[in-house]
Amino acid sequence: MKYIDEFQDPGLARRLLDDIRASVTRPWALMEVCGGQTHTIIRHGIDQLLPEAVELIHGPGCPVCVTPLEVIDKALAIAARPEVVFCSFGDMLRVPGTGKDLFRVRSEGGDVRVVYSPLDALRIARDNPDRQVVFFGIGFETTAPPNAMTVYQARRLGIRNFSLLVSHVRVPPAIEAIMQSPSCRVQGFLAAGHVCSVMGTAEYPELADRHRVPVVVTGFEPLDILEGVRRAVRQLERGEHTVENAYPRAVRPEGNPAALAMIEDVFEVTDRAWRGIGTIPDSGWRLSERYREYDAEHRFPVSGITTREPAACRSGEVLQGLLKPHQCEAFGTACTPRTPLGATMVSSEGACAAYYLYRRLGTAPAARTPQPAPQPPLEASPVV
Numbered sequence: 001m002k003y004i005d006e007f008q009d010p011g012l013a014r015r016l017l018d019d020i021r022a023s024v025t026r027p028w029a030l031m032e033v034c035g036g037q038t039h040t041i042i043r044h045g046i047d048q049l050l051p052e053a054v055e056l057i058h059g060p061g062c063p064v065c066v067t068p069l070e071v072i073d074k075a076l077a078i079a080a081r082p083e084v085v086f087c088s089f090g091d092m093l094r095v096p097g098t099g100k101d102l103f104r105v106r107s108e109g110g111d112v113r114v115v116y117s118p119l120d121a122l123r124i125a126r127d128n129p130d131r132q133v134v135f136f137g138i139g140f141e142t143t144a145p146p147n148a149m150t151v152y153q154a155r156r157l158g159i160r161n162f163s164l165l166v167s168h169v170r171v172p173p174a175i176e177a178i179m180q181s182p183s184c185r186v187q188g189f190l191a192a193g194h195v196c197s198v199m200g201t202a203e204y205p206e207l208a209d210r211h212r213v214p215v216v217v218t219g220f221e222p223l224d225i226l227e228g229v230r231r232a233v234r235q236l237e238r239g240e241h242t243v244e245n246a247y248p249r250a251v252r253p254e255g256n257p258a259a260l261a262m263i264e265d266v267f268e269v270t271d272r273a274w275r276g277i278g279t280i281p282d283s284g285w286r287l288s289e290r291y292r293e294y295d296a297e298h299r300f301p302v303s304g305i306t307t308r309e310p311a312a313c314r315s316g317e318v319l320q321g322l323l324k325p326h327q328c329e330a331f332g333t334a335c336t337p338r339t340p341l342g343a344t345m346v347s348s349e350g351a352c353a354a355y356y357l358y359r360r361l362g363t364a365p366a367a368r369t370p371q372p373a374p375q376p377p378l379e380a381s382p383v384v
């Protein structure tokens, strides 16, 4: 299949691996930012094929995983209101809040619906003028443009019974926070190609320069990952730290101007809490003043929320690359995709789900590697 088979070619993969092996002279730690990249790496065993000196650290780029517990709990409270039709992509329904998830709200009588586009939710609002329709707008720079477009259309069409519960996050401030953490081991980044297809690459040179880390914009197929690793290792071995685009079939330096204009019109930058990590300055978007009437948090004030994370869940450390999923005590025992304790086990982009699906390490506890000492979350650091 075009654009699939040619990026999974075993012969080319072997050549890239040979090239990486030939260039490595010392240990390097690279972080793949996106959960989609993590799944490709674990599914195809790329981390096991790489020379031992090259370690891949899994980053926080799973939108479902980093949506803060407080926002999940607000979603649960809003979805339980009798006048509300609560619409979401399917992967959010099983994410545990404090005590329950959206599936439970639905089983208790809440009108919770899975949609495939925010525009589906807008259509439901148009067809049900006596109901309040809320769309759960989460994610990175990739989902921000369609969510912005939906709010823009709601305003243009005069559909007032629609609102967005927003929890958008931005990648560059997260990279900044990771680099400033005292426990950071990352020496180079494989940046998320789809994010850069929207945003372009202009946000990265300053980051790469200031922290002296190579940033390679990388795609999602096995050969994309290997090419990203090859370029990052080559830079590190040469003592370079520039931004390279290894995903030119999707990413232009200027990004997608139409999508950027829509984001600029509808959203404004704000501080945002990341689940398991803490608040990162300027790391999110919220609806701008002009569109504030479409903000579900303003339309349905929810107070008295007391969040409580499961004590056994170490997803904050997983999301910061401080812990591999199978090093969590609950992995594969108390926590499985059927009985998830944390969002990283629920999401199709979550690192814990990837390890469970493709490695099944939880069924062989004796094979686990020793656990490192718990690390402080980033929020404990003065820099975030």
Ligand code: SF4
Pocket (backbone or CB within 6 Å): 312, 313, 314, 315, 316, 318, 325, 328, 329, 330, 331, 332, 335, 336, 340, 341, 342, 343, 344, 345, 352
């Ligand atoms: S395995 Fe489960 S409990 Fe452990 S960090 Fe992952 S989601 Fe949390």
